Amino acid sequence: MGRWCTARRRAGTRRARPSVTARPALTGPVALGAAVLVLATSAALPGATARAADGLDSAGASTGYDFAGDAVRIAGARATAGAEPLEAGATYRSTLPRSGVLYYRLELDDASDAYVSVTAVPGADGELTAVDGIRVSMQDADGGSCSVQSATFGAARSPRPVTAWGLREIDSGANRCQDPGTYYVGVERTRPQDSPPDDWDLELTAATEPRPRQTDATEAPRTWDSASPEPLPGEPEHRPGGNGFAHATPVGQGVWRDDIRPGETLYYKVPVDWGRQVYATAELAGSADASGYATGALRLALHNPVRGEVDDAAKGYTGRPTTVGLAPLPPVAYPNRYATAGQVGALRFAGEYYVVIHLAAQVADDFGQGPFGVTLRLRLGGAARTGPDYAGESRPKGLFEISAQDRAAATPASADLAMKAVAVGGIGTGSLLLLGLAVWTATARRRA
Numbered sequence: 001m002g003r004w005c006t007a008r009r010r011a012g013t014r015r016a017r018p019s020v021t022a023r024p025a026l027t028g029p030v031a032l033g034a035a036v037l038v039l040a041t042s043a044a045l046p047g048a049t050a051r052a053a054d055g056l057d058s059a060g061a062s063t064g065y066d067f068a069g070d071a072v073r074i075a076g077a078r079a080t081a082g083a084e085p086l087e088a089g090a091t092y093r094s095t096l097p098r099s100g101v102l103y104y105r106l107e108l109d110d111a112s113d114a115y116v117s118v119t120a121v122p123g124a125d126g127e128l129t130a131v132d133g134i135r136v137s138m139q140d141a142d143g144g145s146c147s148v149q150s151a152t153f154g155a156a157r158s159p160r161p162v163t164a165w166g167l168r169e170i171d172s173g174a175n176r177c178q179d180p181g182t183y184y185v186g187v188e189r190t191r192p193q194d195s196p197p198d199d200w201d202l203e204l205t206a207a208t209e210p211r212p213r214q215t216d217a218t219e220a221p222r223t224w225d226s227a228s229p230e231p232l233p234g235e236p237e238h239r240p241g242g243n244g245f246a247h248a249t250p251v252g253q254g255v256w257r258d259d260i261r262p263g264e265t266l267y268y269k270v271p272v273d274w275g276r277q278v279y280a281t282a283e284l285a286g287s288a289d290a291s292g293y294a295t296g297a298l299r300l301a302l303h304n305p306v307r308g309e310v311d312d313a314a315k316g317y318t319g320r321p322t323t324v325g326l327a328p329l330p331p332v333a334y335p336n337r338y339a340t341a342g343q344v345g346a347l348r349f350a351g352e353y354y355v356v357i358h359l360a361a362q363v364a365d366d367f368g369q370g371p372f373g374v375t376l377r378l379r380l381g382g383a384a385r386t387g388p389d390y391a392g393e394s395r396p397k398g399l400f401e402i403s404a405q406d407r408a409a410a411t412p413a414s415a416d417l418a419m420k421a422v423a424v425g426g427i428g429t430g431s432l433l434l435l436g437l438a439v440w441t442a443t444a445r446r447r448a
Helices: 028-043 334-338 363-367 404-409 417-447
Strands: 091-096 102-108 112-121 133-140 145-152 162-168 181-189 200-210 254-260 265-272 276-284 294-303 309-317 322-325 351-359 372-382
Touching: 091 102, 091 181, 102 112, 102 200, 112 133, 112 181, 133 162, 162 309, 181 200, 254 265, 265 276, 265 372, 276 294, 276 351, 294 322, 294 363, 309 322, 351 372
Parallel strands: none
Antiparallel strands: 091 200, 102 181, 112 162, 112 200, 133 145, 133 181, 145 162, 254 372, 265 351, 276 322, 276 372, 294 309, 294 351
16 A cells, blocks of 8 residues: 555637528428537537636636536535545535645445545646645545545646545555545645645545456566557647546547647547557647747646546757657556556556646746647557456446447547447437437438
């Protein structure tokens, strides 16, 4: 359990439409099909529409981060005695003051690993230090420590969402945190004396992972293909990034492009199966004014399905084209959890991984407000394998699985729209789309 106790630093005018004549209005089933198509299309573009209410902080100001629309408001307690409960599978919103520890409560069994992620969103105007950030701890009812992890803003000192996670693992060789019962999650700032005075908004998620029915592996793999492949070639396809974990844009292997402004953070999610490796690089376009320097300006990070950070990399910016890439990572495998290295241990399950790109706010000082073009090159190595035979369901259900919908959502934009609608909008919207299209097609054929 001690391997989790080391803190890691890595946080216009619309043109008028031309008139169209001699075109009949859509009626009856045809109108229904068209309406369904529009509905499903809007549901299939997760990065295209922002929820204004989700991106407001406790004072009503914009945070630049889109919180989950279904997040439950919850208040952290100053002591464990008054801690409110977190339910596995749910998402919550809270606020973190400058000083003190806030506590939340979990009820756990003795057969599941449990994970709580906490994303803190500071205000855009506060002055931050490199070691400022959040610390997340988990403890049992007797105060025994299960895990401690920190996430800081790093050398760029740029206000951005920072995420740390706490966990309770079932381990036959451990002495603490193995019993069923009440557990507590503590959240605090890492450097309160130097932190901005305003409250930070929090987004919390809780999840549980059942144990396998049988497993023979009790050690992490010691070797893997650690060679860095050539960055994926090809022309980038425009794919706007989301503004939060809950609104991350689905992508797969490919080359993706978007625009980013100083201080902005883009979120993408990619389905990663058991046995697959993730290789990612981010390229920032040059500036017309190539004079000046911004420390740690371009940051690229990978987070696992429970939002725990796997690894990150950052690079300074001089106004010239800049590329930053993640170090080669091992394939996703259940035994990775037994590793002493945090990067390997975080690659412990399959599911939707998150690729996060941040451009430091300080870039604007020397190079203006942009926007700047950013290209994400994403490659999946290895071969998909069969995962563990879990003895139960995860909460939320399917968190550590790759479904056909996940794969369809990550296909290029030129892929079939109906498949994308099914993937992003869910079975209900997708089924409605297919039904509407079928009715539309049948009606058109009869009239022909």
